[in-house]
Amino acid sequence: MRSLACAISTPTARPKRYEHIYLNDNFYAWQCLDGVEKGLADVDRCHYVQVAEDLYLFVWREKIIPTLGVILIDLQQMRTDGKIMGYQGSDFGALSNFPVGASAKILNVTRHQE
Template sequence: MTSQSDWITVGALADGFAPQAFILPNLADLNGKTFTLHFANGWQIEHRFDHESLSWTAADGHSTGTAPYRATSIRPGLYLVDFIKHENGQSWSISLVLDTTSASFTAVIGHLPTQAETAEGLYSRALAGKPLTSVHVDFLHGSLDRPWQEGQCPHAPTGELVGLRNQYRYSPSEVYEHIYLNDQFYAWQCLKGVEQGLCDTDRCHYYKIAEELYLFVWREKIIPTLGLVLIDLQQHRSDGKIFGYAGTSFDALSNFPISSYCQVLNRTEHSDA
């Protein structure tokens, strides 16, 4: 068992999760498909898939590129597509929830802090009125293969997970617990694995995608980390990824898949809330 001071890098966490991980298979059935994403903010970006790579082209021609991708499907008609976008010397985590049943999507765009930002310190950030985490994330919505109109994307912020205590088994050796405290924060602890004994409370975001299917995103403040999972309470499965710096030198990224068998341990309801 580790002590509470044994924080590890995201790269070391990836190594711990890897052996016998319960990862969903990377889908080949997106090979040859094209989706045009019409964003609510006016962007229009075509995404073309082959067996290993995703290429994108913005309608205004200002953004084009190609990247390896991972695509999974936790429910029929729904794809989680994840890749890293490198542009102008910077890197972004891009995760797309492509919902073909409603012809809509949600894009989660994440960015890691610089080394200087991580050195700022929690106390200084608190006094300055800044979020304690320096990991940045944006949520964008839109429609698939049709012009955007208000209300076309049913994915919406939700409080349905608040009060839940969930257990996630990512592999035979890695087990975590989440407690969803309120609409902005959750608590986690590692019950078994490379972070055993560690716990924290971090900033998070919840979106309802379909009945008993949720997009959950968290941003850690100790080790700069962006986590993202789809949680299916019907099938007791989750699937997503963890993104951060691979080591302590801030010059390499780690973006590794995580999938789990999950179960609700209990639900707490506060009568005065």
């Protein structure tokens, strides 16, 4: 599945848009289309669990800044909500823990033949 996440912003924050491509059960690719990380992209390890119909718990680990993200993806409401936790930049003595959330849009679904 390929999706577009538009981060929930405040009047003082720049809008952020990310494209996510869920490659398989263990990896997803992302790229930032707008915001402070515009132009950055990576492939990271991930796991997901179906909690209910159209509701998934999605967990990922980032390599560039060692963090762990946990979100609920609600495909009925087309929203995500969660947290990112980890180290603050390259300072392994300082921790970061903040909420994240976005509106979501499914761009397409690719089915591979077996």
